[in-house]
Amino acid sequence: MRRFLVIRLAAAVVAATSVISASPSHAAACSKGYVGLTFDDGPTSNTPALLDALKQNGLRATMFNEGRFAAAYPALVKAEVSAGMWIGNHSYTHPHLNQISKAQIDSEISRTQQAIAAAGGGTPKLFRPPFGTTNSTIKSIAAKHGLREIIWDVTTADWSGVSVDRIVQAHSKLTNGQTILMHDGPPNTVAAIPRIAQLLASRGLCAGMISPQTGRAVAPS
Template structure:
């Protein structure tokens, strides 16, 4: 009888100890995870979305636990609205990259307005929300572009580091470019180069080695910050 009465107590005590240990581990895990981010960088991908490239890019980013800002062209958002929704569902931020990727500084104010407004409408119509960020094609801008952006409440975003993926950069070169990022900085990449998609797992490793996390781009400062 003593054995039968003592065993439940031992089981209860052991179970309680395990539960307390698990609670302690869980409690300690959250601060450790948060402390791993000593800064944030902005991963950006231009020229999407497309039915051919977007799914593979999103899959690579999800598997590596990365989030990024997608600078979409309006013409492509209108043609592939499901991919805009997929970007949002994958936790990405959707932004404006003009409608047809022209040299903005060669356009009139009315033409610039059309490029921007049609893209805002295409992205919103596809379920991507109303963009708050704009990246001028080729990084070309002037006072007229900035004045039109102001009317739409858009913040212009260029970049601090160019991955060179648009110029056939190798996977190694793209990863090395990411390694040059520091807190708050932004890197230019594109969704269509195969080497960029192949580099994603190593990009995640490089950022982790530097205790940097992939963040959002603040519309207030234009810098990478913690996701809100």
């Protein structure tokens, strides 16, 4: 009887090992590189649900926070950091930066740096201009504050209320080093997270950090 149990236990271990080695997340993990998942306009009341979905599915992302929200909800900024996310600067009030003065652009960026740092999010090294609108003046002011400007390679258009299917499908366009735009608030974005994780794993892609040096997604350091 004892010998029979030992044999059964050994067989179970072999079977379990076979399942693990055969799963896409193990067999093909990161073989095709890294992509940058990004979420704009937080933190919001939706942030805890978003963070839970990301953590449960083994994903990390860059959260481009607005300064006014970081100042209002510092606990959520801390929660983003605790969940392993990276924090970026997305201006203070989300204006069209190309329509305001240099002094106002500087204020939008510098106040957000201060708000995120004060909330426990560290000093951001990445900056995403609202609406993706930029020019040489905006870039130079961001650089003065030690920030690398990050736009995006692919957008999900989740802000417009598109379906979960559309949000997931957008991720099929990603290739190594690229970034994708999502937002903190849309409920369909949260609902899409498990399928996004499955899709990336099936394509041999991992969620990485965005390098301040190159602006491309790389392996987390």
